[in-house]
Amino acid sequence: MKLASHKSGRDGQLLVVSRDMSRAIIAAEIAPTLQAALDDWASTAPALEQLYASLNEGSAENSFPFDPAQCAAPLPRAYHWADGSAYVTHVELVRKARGAELPDSFWTDPLIYMGASDAFIGPRDDIEVESEDWGIDFEAEVVVITDDVPAGVSVEDASDYIRLVGLVNDVSLRNLIPAELGKQFGFYQSKPWTSFTPVLVTPDELGSAWNGAKLSLPLRATLNDTLIGKPNAGVDMTFDFPTLISHCAKSRSLMTGTVIGSGTVSNVGSEEGSCCLAEVRCLEIIANGAPSTPFMSFGDRIKIEMIDDNGLSIFGNIDQIVKQYQPPT
Structure with a gap:
C-alpha cells in the first residue's frame, strides 16, 4: 500500500x-x-x-x-534518521578526485552518520539556503522505515523489520563540509532539511524489484529538465539495507519509525550518470583536472523519481525549487 x-x-x-x-x-x-x-x-x-x-x-x-x-513528508519528523554511504564506489570516486586513498575498511565496515530528524520537508517544499557560496547539492537516495529493531539483530533477520520504502533528497552544502569534517566530529551545518517523496510504500508494492535487501530500479535525478543520472539502486550497493540496519543496531535498539538511508545512489563507471552534482564534478576533475559543472543556484529545479517497469511512478516525485533564505533581522 x-x-x-x-x-x-x-x-x-x-x-x-x-x-x-x-x-x-x-x-x-x-x-x-x-x-x-x-x-x-x-x-x-x-x-x-x-x-x-x-x-x-x-x-x-x-x-x-x-x-x-x-503533502508534508510522510514522516514530517522522526525519532531517528541514520544515513549511510552504501555505495562505496561513490566514496571511492570522491576521494580519487582529491588524490586520497580509500581505506580498505570502507569496503567491509559501513559508513553511517546520524542526521537531523526533528523536521523533514515535503516533496514540493522549497530548498531554502542563505547563500549559493555554500555549494548547494542534491543527493538522491533510497530509504527504509523500520519497526522496533532489537539490539544485536543479525543481517539475516534485519529485513523482517523493514516496514516502508521511499526516496529522499538529502541536500548537502558541499562547501561547508570540509571544515566540519576537518573537526573530525561529523556533519551538522552542512546538512539542511531532507525532503521526501509524497508517498512511502510497503515492500510488497515493489514486486520483483525488491528482494528484501535492495531496490533494483533506476533512480532518476533531473536538474532544470536535464537528466543528471539514472543509476540503478540495486547495482553496486556494497551494503544492503539489512546490513545497514544490523550495523545501526549493533549496540542499541532502534525505535519504530527509524529512517535508514542508503546514501547517494551510484554505479561503477557512472555510465548511467550521477545522483548528485559532487559526483559529476569529481568525474570532471579526474578527466579534465577541474570541475566545469556548478553547484545549484537560486531558481534551480531538482526532480527525483523512480519509475517501475510499466512506466509508472512508484513514490511520486520530489520536485523542488532552490530559494534564497532571508534570516530574521
Missing part, C-alpha cells in the same frame, strides 16, 4: 493513496499520523490495507484527488 501525510500541524494527517496516486483518503479513524500507525502496526496495517483495497477498487467513500503539493 501507499501512505502519505497531508500537511496538518507538526506531524501531518495520515492518508492512504491509491496505487496510481490519483486518489487519497484520510485514515484518521485508523491512525491520526503515520507514526501512530507504525507504533501499532500489527493492528493498523490490516485496516489500512482494507482501505487501500477499497480505494483501488473505486469503492472507498470520501476519497478525493491526491495532490502532492499538499
Whole structure:
C-alpha cells in the first residue's frame, strides 16, 4: 500500500493513496499520523490495507484527488534518521578526485552518520539556503522505515523489520563540509532539511524489484529538465539495507519509525550518470583536472523519481525549487 501525510500541524494527517496516486483518503479513524500507525502496526496495517483495497477498487467513500503539493513528508519528523554511504564506489570516486586513498575498511565496515530528524520537508517544499557560496547539492537516495529493531539483530533477520520504502533528497552544502569534517566530529551545518517523496510504500508494492535487501530500479535525478543520472539502486550497493540496519543496531535498539538511508545512489563507471552534482564534478576533475559543472543556484529545479517497469511512478516525485533564505533581522 501507499501512505502519505497531508500537511496538518507538526506531524501531518495520515492518508492512504491509491496505487496510481490519483486518489487519497484520510485514515484518521485508523491512525491520526503515520507514526501512530507504525507504533501499532500489527493492528493498523490490516485496516489500512482494507482501505487501500477499497480505494483501488473505486469503492472507498470520501476519497478525493491526491495532490502532492499538499503533502508534508510522510514522516514530517522522526525519532531517528541514520544515513549511510552504501555505495562505496561513490566514496571511492570522491576521494580519487582529491588524490586520497580509500581505506580498505570502507569496503567491509559501513559508513553511517546520524542526521537531523526533528523536521523533514515535503516533496514540493522549497530548498531554502542563505547563500549559493555554500555549494548547494542534491543527493538522491533510497530509504527504509523500520519497526522496533532489537539490539544485536543479525543481517539475516534485519529485513523482517523493514516496514516502508521511499526516496529522499538529502541536500548537502558541499562547501561547508570540509571544515566540519576537518573537526573530525561529523556533519551538522552542512546538512539542511531532507525532503521526501509524497508517498512511502510497503515492500510488497515493489514486486520483483525488491528482494528484501535492495531496490533494483533506476533512480532518476533531473536538474532544470536535464537528466543528471539514472543509476540503478540495486547495482553496486556494497551494503544492503539489512546490513545497514544490523550495523545501526549493533549496540542499541532502534525505535519504530527509524529512517535508514542508503546514501547517494551510484554505479561503477557512472555510465548511467550521477545522483548528485559532487559526483559529476569529481568525474570532471579526474578527466579534465577541474570541475566545469556548478553547484545549484537560486531558481534551480531538482526532480527525483523512480519509475517501475510499466512506466509508472512508484513514490511520486520530489520536485523542488532552490530559494534564497532571508534570516530574521
